[in-house]
Every structure is written in C-alpha cells, then in structure tokens.
Amino acid sequence: MQLPVEISYRGVEKSDQLEHLIRGKAARLDRFCDHISRCDIVVEHPNHAQHSGNPFRVRIDVTVPPGHELVADEKQERTKCTSP
Template sequence: METPLKITFKNLDPSPALEARIGEKAAKLDHFCEHVVACHVVVERPHGSRQQGDLYQVTVDLTVPGGELVADGVHENAHAALRAAFDAAVRRLEDHVRRRRLDVKRHDPAPHPTA
C-alpha cells in the first residue's frame, strides 16, 4: 500500500498483532479506491460505564480526493471492533467511488397519462 498509514493507540498499550492486522486491512483498501491519500487508524479503550464492560473503539479516517471519510467500530474485542470499522470504511469508499463516477441509481420519470 502506497498510502501513508498512521496508527494511534489511546488508553492502551500498542499491540504488534493489532498493528499487523491494521496494515493488512489498510492495504486492501486500494482494491476499492486507488486514490486513498492518507489513512489514520485510532484504536482506543474509552473510559465507560461498568455495566458495558471494556469496549474498544476503532476509528478509520481516510483522506480521498474530494473529501474525507470516517468510519468506526465498537466492540468488546479489539479485533472485532477493527473488523467492523474497516467493513464500514469499505462501504463508505465504495459509495464515494460510485458517486464520483456518477454511477448512482437514477429513477425514470413517471410516464404522463395521455388524454
């Protein structure tokens, strides 16, 4: 992947396993959009309520021509939150590429009744 990748860990120690997985997922983003300018991934464990337990939040911030796309995932497992965030990022990238190509679904106008 030629896209600059930045990984930030908040409220938890950096994990080589998570960093490797993030690198793999980020490399696959090129399959959906060739022009990703930058990718910033934030993995954090916010301080929350005790009822929900430890939740991990992963935010993927992509810079693409014409805008910025942000997707996130929250889960009790860091790897599951990572998967959810990148799945959402892929959907947003696909939507962005469709809009840039003007490949959106258009509805035909309703035929006018003839009298």
C-alpha cells in the same frame, strides 16, 4: 499501492500483533477506492466500562483528493468510491 497509514493508540497498549493486523486491514482499502492518499487510524478504549462485545473503538479517517468521494456505511456493510 503503498497507502500511508498513521496509527494512534489511546488507552490501549501498542503491540506488534495489533499493528500488523491494522496495517493488513488498511492495505485492503484500495480494493474499494484507489484514490486514497492518507489513512489515519485511532484505536481507543472507551472510558465507560463495557462487559461484553468489543471493548475497543476504532476510528478510520481516510483522505481522498478533491473531486473524489469515499462513502462507508457500517450498518449496511457497503463501501463505494466515486470520482468525477
């Protein structure tokens, strides 16, 4: 499946390496849900100073058709997709 992916950068310089990495990870989303119709990804550098850990924040907005549901739980590291 060729998933339409839109990537935006806020306070982060776009690079071919980063773009390739993000698109590769987004392509794997269909393993969890084959009903995804759109994927919008925002990579941003938070305004507050962070001296350790991941200095970036990534938001992923996934669109699925009505009647389908995609649930992702980062803390439990589980994702599921349901359809009626």
